[in-house]
Amino acid sequence: MAIGDSCSDASLTQGDQHGDLRSISEAPPAHYILNIQQLSLLTKQNVERYESGEFEAGGYKWKLVIHPNGNKSKNVGEFLSVYLAMADPTSLPPGWEVYANFRIFLLDQNNDTYLKVEDAMSKGRRFHRLRTEQGFDQFISLKEFSDSNNGYLLGDNCVFGAEVFVCKERSKGKTESLSMVKDAVAYKHTWIIRNYSKVNIDCENSNIFSAGDHKWKIQLYPLGKGSIGGYLSLRLALAEPEKVASGTKILAEFTIRILDQLDTRHLYRKASYWFSALKPDWGWQRFISHGTFFQTNRGLYLKDVCYIEAEVTVHGETTIFG
Structure with a gap:
């Protein structure tokens, strides 16, 4: 676990009405970068959910999950939905929970900086076998994302990233499955x-x-x-x-x-x-x-x-x- 990345309060520049904390970072994400080229082809193929490859952080394997037109299962529209998911939830012993602080990044290709979005909760998000995904239903509005002045989508290409810091693991006691x-x-x-x-x-x-x-x-x-x-x-x-x-x-x-x-x-x-x-x-x-x-x-x-x-x-x- 990196120093300063434990489950503690962070000083960030901006918050929004959904409890997500947003800031601008010049440093790239430490654990994973996902470069998507020709994003529009995903929507033309009616791909509602894209899962990245696996990456390891904090002793567990993770992946990014992106809904280019919003998570339809949660009735999200006009926004990108982005989540962190455990790639192999069966590796987590039954009855165990993992608490993780994580940050999702989106590259501003105009300024070579990153929009960094993380949860306002200081204790971390909880992952277990029945809840393997956590993240942001309204990560960024499609209008803001598609505006070339913001640099997030240029030439139909975009770059996402992730950092994950596991801060607590615990057993819930006896569990019957x-x-x-x-x-x-x-x-x-x-x-x-x-x-x-x-x-x-x-x-x-x-x-x-x-x-x-x-x-x-x-x-x-x-x-x-x-x-x-x-x-x-x-x-x-x-x-x-x-x-x-x-x-x-x-x-x-x-x-x-x-x-x-x-x-x-x-x-x-x-x-x-x-x-x-x-x-x-x-x-x-x-x-x-x-x-x-x-x-x-x-x-x-x-x-x-x-x-x-x-x-x-x-x-x-x-x-x-x-």
């Missing part, structure tokens, strides 16, 4: 158990399969889980719960079926559950009674073979940070 999956996809896995009569009488696990960026397995308890007796238990489980971060929960909708090998009378149960490292499995202790499973007129168990299918859809994931 929930990400839902749009158009979630269902994944199916079929487990063929041959020689069923020889499976582990306590618990048998299927092969591991993937669904929604996580690994899963089916758990079979031939004599029931716990001391219930007379039932077969089936559960869906995270295959690698130790790799799931603390505080992370995974919302999965799943169906477990025992397929009927003689007919389409498959036996199934359906549920939704938040899986986590501490609660890695869920299912049914009384999924099916032994009497029904071993019925000779059905094909749930046939010639010592059983087909169990899991259909898993991951709908969302929540993580707690801090």
Whole structure:
């Protein structure tokens, strides 16, 4: 951080009605210069928003965002809108905020000086994952910008610049982030158990399969889980719960079926559950009674073979940070 560029009050020559402080600087911007040639071609191509390349300042990557005819999403007209944006907001840990003082420059090509615009707020602007852009809706009027006497736009060329000074970083404490999956996809896995009569009488696990960026397995308890007796238990489980971060929960909708090998009378149960490292499995202790499973007129168990299918859809994931 440069001396004198911390989050402190600055002595500037001019303020405006929007709380922006404006001054004239002979020194060029310290961190980035953007030279735009043939600016009018941007507007002719209906480019409402132009993003510069990335530059680094204060340990973060930034970019300039320019709306040549004003930010339409904020109903700004007759002005240029200019913003500073974090180029890679995902590099900021969830729950963290960055406070930065920044200045946007516009070159007066007639006098080789810069119009310098900065925020009147002495504490800096706050950036975080949900607010990645800060700046000036009414950076300069199009009338003033286009007047060649001012030197800002000459020969259809203009030059912008930026300086960024990060003055504070802090955590907001615990933060919970929930990400839902749009158009979630269902994944199916079929487990063929041959020689069923020889499976582990306590618990048998299927092969591991993937669904929604996580690994899963089916758990079979031939004599029931716990001391219930007379039932077969089936559960869906995270295959690698130790790799799931603390505080992370995974919302999965799943169906477990025992397929009927003689007919389409498959036996199934359906549920939704938040899986986590501490609660890695869920299912049914009384999924099916032994009497029904071993019925000779059905094909749930046939010639010592059983087909169990899991259909898993991951709908969302929540993580707690801090």
